[in-house]
Amino acid sequence: MTDVFADLVGQDEAVVTLRRAAASAAALLRAAAPAASRAGAPAAGGADPAGGYDDLDALAEQFDGPGTADDRAGAEPGAGMTHAWIFTGPPGSGRSVAARAFAAALQCVHGTGCGHCPGCHTTLTGTHADVRLVVPEGLSIGVNEMRALVLRAASTPSGGRWQIVIIEDADRLTEAAGNALLKAIEEPPPRTVFLLCAPSTHPDDISVTIRSRCRIVPLRQPPAGAVAEVLVRRDGIAPDVAEWAAAAAQGHVGRARRLARDPEARQRRDAVLAVPRRLTGVGAAFDAASALIEAAEAEAAASVAEVDEAERAALQTALGAGGTGRGAAGAMRGSAGQLKDLEKRQKSRATRAQRDALDRALVDLAGFYRDALTMALRAPVAPVHTDTAALAGAGAQKWAAEGALRRLEAVLECRAAIEANVKPRIAVEAMMLALWKG
């Protein structure tokens, strides 16, 4: 029951596609195995994990051919295995969870992603020798990292199944790194599988040429009920807390878990949701803008501080700081450039963390005005924020649907402006004024 796909919340369609592909992949391995091992009678208990995909030649052909953009996941019967995949979906929908689960299913000794065998287990815990995971922390994945990765991915899988490369945030590849990856995807080593994760297949996120050679697995925003269910089952969170957190996180699984578990995350959310009733005038609007920006900065600083410090210490050790002798002194002389590089990378990571924190706050705020709007319209839908529903109801009465809609739009415009590189403070001040005036 709890196989490797169990944590992929609310993505039934994608799971069907991935199960099918894993079964096809297992059939390919069996077909490639020495004839002797296939000649005997089916093993005891002989359920065929490839169930129904026994036309191995057709599968092999499918595997060799490039996937096309039109290969809509699960759209055609017998959608089999291919060597390059892109998982797309909104933040929190589980792109990397899906990629890891699929990798586990490919390495599963039963070919199904049973969740219990060594192949499944080591893949999910990140210790499988043939699964490499790239998690960029700065703004981009560089070409050297990618070249080294591609080279290692071309080697024969030590476990006899597949060499798998998972690239989280493939939208952060530099152009040169993208080209190095493209070359590998265009001429794939026979047993290598690339799993990319990106917000969408828009050319801003993934190059058209890479996309054209990958099969796309679109993930959707999971429904709150499904998110709550997984919080209860997997994380042992009380059902009422899980339901509240799932609704408040608006389909973002990781965010829901943080809200359920982390009191500081709850406090930050409370502060954001206090904004609407604090907007009593121009001065208050500017104060609220400052508070929102500063809270995002503080949250981001806290989230990167530990990693920054660890990196600096690691670099200094590598450069021989604290060492003695001529070697260490020479290394220090050449180290200024590397330290500068590191600081640049850390700064770009901090900027991204600030943007992410601010965006989470704006999504919470949008949820509040969305609640006010649905109440003004008497729409039969559950509120996003059950704990501020009364306040949203008061807003609905005061503003009517038009006023609630204008305020919701002001929040969404602020997000769009920041996305388009308007200075966050300017965008947030404009939004607060609009929220106050309506």
Ligand SMILES: [Zn+2]
């Ligand atoms: Zn398994």
